[in-house]
Amino acid sequence: MESHVFEVWAPTPDTVRVSVDGTVHPMTKSSQGWWTAEVPAADGARYGFLIDDDDAVIPDPRSPRQPDGVHAASALHTLDTDVWTDESWTGRRLPGSVIYELHIGTFTAEGTFDAAAAKLDHLVDLGVTFVEIMPVNGFNGTHNWGYDGVLWYTVHEGYGGPDGLQRLVNACHARGIGVVLDVVYNHLGPSGNYLEKFGPYMSQGANSWGQTVNVAEEHSDPVRRYIIENALRWLSDFHVDALRLDAVHALADNRAVHILEQLAIETERLSAHVRRPLSLIAESDLNDPKLISPRAAGGYGLDAQWDDDIHHAIHAAVSGEKQGYYADFGHLETLATTLRRGFFHAGTYSSFRGRVHGKPIDVRTIRGSSLVAYTTTHDQVGNRAIGDRPGFYLDGGQLAIKAALVLTSPYTPMLFMGEEWNASSPFQFFTSHPEPELGKATAEGRKSEFASHGWDSDDIPDPQDVATYDRSKLIWDEVSDDEHARVLDCYRSLIALRRDRIEITDPWLDHIGVDYDEDKGWISVNRAGVRLVCNLSPDPVTVPFGGVPLLWWDAPTQDETASTTTVPGHSFVVLD
């Protein structure tokens, strides 16, 4: 049997031992807090560490596989490189492409990587060029959204484990689709986090989801390596093309080199090494252009960031919703400002936050394609009380308007799975905490949160009820039904138009012209000749723009000279 060098960073304990297939071996400490032991072990060997006098075998913080869950022994696991057939994959630049966000557990009935791979024909037909996979790291339980991970190097076994992820990435590349993986470095889940037994992984501060990760305090260098090596591992070993970094505003880092800047530098280096574009996308609530500014301009140099303002501006204008963080949105003027500037809150007062928020984007140096724009995401659907999609309360034309605004934009559009056919299934908040007290606290927290906003708590789905999970799965049979097929056709046509007409992906925000009539309810976005006109009102409107209609929801009419166009209520038209 070959031998394997087991190693773990563990400056905290006095002694660390490694258990390999039931036999305990001593480990040797180096000066940097690392412990090592060379032990005969084959691929698949079960192992874990014993801290000081404790006889409990706990998983490896860098465990590549957890066949029996996050509380059990780790398993040695090496990807079979013979599986890869993507030698000819040269990657894709993410900015300006079309992303499709999906959750492995609910994208298909089976809820596995392999089942997802079987749906790739649909995505190729749709025309998206990247899939974005919600977090797949190791968490306790059988199903959840993925943001409660505790073993970041592991792939959830229920989805198919690391080999399954490898097969899905390979299948995507075979279809010309890039892969974005959602990764969470700002907190750890409530069950299965053994990191503090090894070293000072956590800091004293807290964010919305618990203790913050130690990326800036004493001994933070190895914690930063833990994060960065995790990120690079997906990009190199798993051939992933981009990472979506969850809630970066919750990283407590005041070091002179922010961890995001450090990660961007190392990702660029890896990109040069593997000779394909690698991209980093931040989820950020800061409206801070620093994230997507070049490093020469004092920025972190990330490729893109999610832009909730665009979502809120479109959603509130189309739906009329004003609750919570939609309060400052709803007018076409707000929408026009947001479309032109990327951030609505750019040094302006945010009533939801109770303070001035954000900073203007310099539209001469930052491309609009650095902003990811969407009309639904897992959050924008799933964080609603009942996880209802926009199609539950908007008509097809309203959905089409939202889609057209995003898909003809200079931003990087993103869809959330099922959006493209107005899926009838909700996407609800679901968990599967095996610990009854944790499950109860989660369910009660969810109900009381929405009760405080006037909901009857009986109407809030129980996140721990498996029916909530099942209800959130896409129903693929419905796709060919007339109403769904019409929406899908519209999405396909918009994405095809985006591919065919280069003007649409011109990334510079100062090249956009926006006109609107607040009273009549129409807005028009002009992209060097390709003009989108949306009629948000229920009644037909005549707009002072002519041109050849290329695409629409309900057919427009024009006068003889084609100098004006009449757009039916709740519809859009693209004019050439």
Place this chain on the structure above:
Amino acid sequence: MESHVFEVWAPTPDTVRVSVDGTVHPMTKSSQGWWTAEVPAADGARYGFLIDDDDAVIPDPRSPRQPDGVHAASALHTLDTDVWTDESWTGRRLPGSVIYELHIGTFTAEGTFDAAAAKLDHLVDLGVTFVEIMPVNGFNGTHNWGYDGVLWYTVHEGYGGPDGLQRLVNACHARGIGVVLDVVYNHLGPSGNYLEKFGPYMSQGANSWGQTVNVAEEHSDPVRRYIIENALRWLSDFHVDALRLDAVHALADNRAVHILEQLAIETERLSAHVRRPLSLIAESDLNDPKLISPRAAGGYGLDAQWDDDIHHAIHAAVSGEKQGYYADFGHLETLATTLRRGFFHAGTYSSFRGRVHGKPIDVRTIRGSSLVAYTTTHDQVGNRAIGDRPGFYLDGGQLAIKAALVLTSPYTPMLFMGEEWNASSPFQFFTSHPEPELGKATAEGRKSEFASHGWDSDDIPDPQDVATYDRSKLIWDEVSDDEHARVLDCYRSLIALRRDRIEITDPWLDHIGVDYDEDKGWISVNRAGVRLVCNLSPDPVTVPFGGVPLLWWDAPTQDETASTTTVPGHSFVVLD
């Protein structure tokens, strides 16, 4: 009697009343959380606010004067503008000048602004161009360092109150000396902080000195105004020329526009308005060039920051001390690197912090004069166990070497009061908490801190003992004593040379040449022909540089061709 509009930002209480000279008046709330009442009141009127049903009269957060201490009523107070005689003062640019840090209470026996003003001849003779006054804001007790302030708009009565500060600034300007005021916005002192009764001034987080100030969370806009208006008030109403911002690394601000950037913008605007240079100096432990980078390069655009690395590099090399944060310093190589690059820790491992620290300064875009360099400060003396100045354990030549390295540098040099004559008085940590429990906790905290570093706690001065304060006062009679006068003469000559030879204030770090011999113990800094040679060893050394000796501690000797120079032990020479 004229009437006065009393106003206070107080979103928290249901009712606020104002007591003016013993009569209580109702106040009216506006939508922004401000309460106002117009009440007849003359200058000097005693007033305060009553919160909800509480009959206690508490001071105004923006109180201009607290005649009876920080727990008592505020007093209306307007500066008498007729006092100003500085109409012709056009200000001074701070970068590259020479700053003199002083503590009003211990600078003179009297411990007042007026007594300080009477010493300005000494400072003019010395040649310094700015005084930097340690914090003078309102604190509880009679004397302390000033960092326990709770009423930021007030001037400590014991020093002479606001009128006294006005007189001192006026007197400085009359002598051509600019004024830097030390201000503290990162925490409040432990006694007399009533701010939370008015509104959410404090945030949930904590730093080394207590709760952090709410500069980024909900309702932080008025708190930021509270800070910024305070800063601008010193610069405008009190004619102050620059602010030294205490421990900015302890400001918890992740907003897209950092409060330091906002302050820099508003300070520049005020500077244009008052037509004299106004400067901002940060005390920062971050080694982050962002603070002093131009805003166009993503920085905050502050004028300068304190640079502890320069202090540590000089002090450790000259003194041989290796404890605490000196651990990574001590070699001439380290000193040479620091002198050339400004930061020693610039992405390098800091053993004191247990992590990588800092980021390199771009020496092509950031001037060395943006870094404040010093061989003593209130902290570097007073935070030692017994507050001993370098002259207590170094000889005159060693002090002269330190002074020469700082005063011939491209940085902005700063002296700490008394340094210039090697004052025999220590500068110890002193407090005067009237609350016995607070006094006891402070004294015990101090003793136990140093006990943990091997000190006998009986040797640590009791901060609450008034003798500790008295002992820290400068002894001006000693200045003319031979040994002290010799040091003073050396400082005067160095500052005069700095003024006379423009090469010395060339701010660009890439124009510096540094040579050294680690074994022989000499280091040489070449500034376009003006060369400083320091011999840190006790024995004479011969260095391969000639030139005309301009200035020295002990006289050097040269061979016939003047191609080499022999510098006595513990001495320096400046060669032309």
